[in-house]
Amino acid sequence: MQLLEGEKEQILDCVKEVLIESSKKSEDLIPILQKVQAKLGYLPALAMEKIAEGTGVSGADVYGLATFYNQFRLNPPGDHQVKVCLGTACYMVGGDITLESFERRMEIREGETSPDRRYSLERVACVGCCTMAPVVVVDNEVEGKVTPTRVDGIMLALEGESGKAKESRDAEKEEGEQK
Ligand code: FES
Structure with missing residues (x-):
């Protein structure tokens, strides 16, 4: 899904903010994903990439976790x-x-x-x-x-x-x- 104008910056700021408040440990991955989703309305690929970098968990594992639980949505909610x-x-x-x-x-x-x-x-x-x-x-x-x-x-x-x-x-x- 193509990002809207200004959305990239919004995603980067959001992940940065959430990671600052968290322990950045792999055990905290679910609460981190939940907080990012609560702020953005969904989990964009860029956010998962940055969360992986920030927590040291592989991108594939972050994606795997996000797709395993149906509480997470990978596409933005429509109007x-x-x-x-x-x-x-x-x-x-x-x-x-x-x-x-x-x-x-x-x-x-x-x-x-x-x-x-x-x-x-x-x-x-x-x-x-x-x-x-x-x-x-x-x-x-x-x-x-x-x-x-x-x-x-x-x-x-x-x-x-x-x-x-x-x-x-x-x-x-x-x-x-x-x-
Ligand atoms: S099965 Fe109960 S509302 Fe659809």
């Missing part, structure tokens, strides 16, 4: 986060087809973030609303009975919101440049 439930009740009524529909519409695979960072897509276990299966959580709102047709509707709504958000970001940028 819109879609989580598709693949718990038993949802899976039985086509949760996997719902997930595929989102993958097609977003042009990414589950676990990824779109290159423009508008969308991120994840699979989750039961979210406790089985009577509404198949269930999807869109930006923390639970949506029930999400068939492929509803996926189209959800994506159209998100595309509209993303468009508005982009327009307002562009307008702010333009205003800033004029000052």
Whole structure:
């Protein structure tokens, strides 16, 4: 995933700060990864590289640990986060087809973030609303009975919101440049 403008500096500062506060021992690797993720929202490759350098643990071991625990995310959260439930009740009524529909519409695979960072897509276990299966959580709102047709509707709504958000970001940028 390509870093945004200024993100490299932000990552380097964050890792530096977290390492200063930690013992830099390999036993502290998990809390270090947790703190960096809490600050950045995810664990970029550059952060893992710098954590490896700072703790003396190999880069492969840091990456291995980060991928072993599902509490860690290696991709940045999108502006819109879609989580598709693949718990038993949802899976039985086509949760996997719902997930595929989102993958097609977003042009990414589950676990990824779109290159423009508008969308991120994840699979989750039961979210406790089985009577509404198949269930999807869109930006923390639970949506029930999400068939492929509803996926189209959800994506159209998100595309509209993303468009508005982009327009307002562009307008702010333009205003800033004029000052
Ligand atoms: S299995 Fe999807 S909400 Fe329970």
